[in-house]
Amino acid sequence: MTHFSIDDVTVLHVDDDSSFTEIVSEFLEREDAVVSVESATSVEEALTVLRNEPVDCIVSDYDMPNRDGLDFLELVRDDYPELPFILFTGKGSEEIASRAISAGVTDYLQKETGTEQYTVLANRIQNAVRSARAETAVQRTEDRYHNLVDTAPIPILLFDRDWKALYANEAAVTFLDADSFAEIAGKKASDFLHPDEQDTARERFQRLMRDDVSVPEREYRVVTAEGEVETATIATAPGYYRGEKVAQAMVYR
Structure with a gap:
């Protein structure tokens, strides 16, 4: 994951203590030094903080x-499903965990004696926040991609490393005469190519994924x-989708 x-x-x-x-x-x-802490001694007080301050x-x-x-x-998960939540408790059991x-819960940490536990807690907080921010950035990138591509006039498909x-x-769903993407999802690109074209297409796909060009x-x-058989020109470029490397195919008729 990106740092x-x-x-x-x-x-x-x-x-409550x-x-x-x-x-x-x-x-x-x-x-x-970059951490600031807001404290609450009850769930009710904590909910008030959440409603009024960014956390x-x-x-x-x-x-x-x-x-x-x-x-x-x-209660937090009802309104803030992605907010990191660490249970830091002195009453631990397998049932509670x-x-x-x-x-x-994002993480679970047992209270211990000594100051080392606060170093551990600080690290857990950093990891949780970093992960949440990275996932948010990926989601924003994906949302921008869909906003741009979903209504594009040319057919566009993405394929994973397994093709x-x-x-x-x-536009791609319509071009392939499918009722919806569900009819396409998980199928290999070769399923939509004439048998005489498949070996060449596979070699080009492998070169794209290997050389990232x-x-x-x-x-x-x-x-x-x-x-039905349709003749089309296909341009293929590498890209990333949901954090994974993909091949992006654009179809021109």
């Missing part, structure tokens, strides 16, 4: 009165989902 720098990280720490929240804030801010990561105790850390996690994982279709825009456009006989 993302971490800066200006706001952590919401929730624990106010003296412990002070200790955690002090150590985390000392451990990592990059939540660190929560489990054993709290009224609502415990798993109750809080479930299992329930936390099922509820979508299987990952994506096709509406575009291959010159070429005319192919394309077999549609209805079995």
Whole structure:
């Protein structure tokens, strides 16, 4: 995954022991200069903070009165499904860990004695925030790609390393006489090429994926989902989709 720098990280720490929240804030801010900590001593107070301030990561105790850390996690996941949430608890058990994982916890850390635990916690926070920001960046890139390509007038398809279709825009679905992309998904490019064209196309695909370079456009006989043969010029270039290397095929008739 791409390395993302971490800066200006706001952590919401929730624990009903106010003296412990002070200790955690002090150590985390000392451990990592870019971290600032907001503290809350109840789930209700924490929800108020979430509604009014931007937060990059939540660190929560489990054993709290009224609502415990798993109750809080479930509430957070309802409104903030991607927000990093670390359960930092002194009451650990396989049952709690299992329930936390099922509820979508990002990480689970047992409270220990000594200051080393705060270094570990700071690292877990960094990793969680970095991962969340990287996933957000990938999602934004993918959204921009779809905004640009979905309604493009030319057929465009993406194929993975195994030559299987990952994506096709509406123009490609129409060109291939398919009812929807579901009819295309997972099929190999060779399924849509005349048998006499398949070996050449495979060699060009392998060169593209190996050397990470575009291959010159070429005319192919394309077999549609209805079995019709269409002649088209196909240009193929390398790209990335959902973090994976792909071949992007653009069809010109």
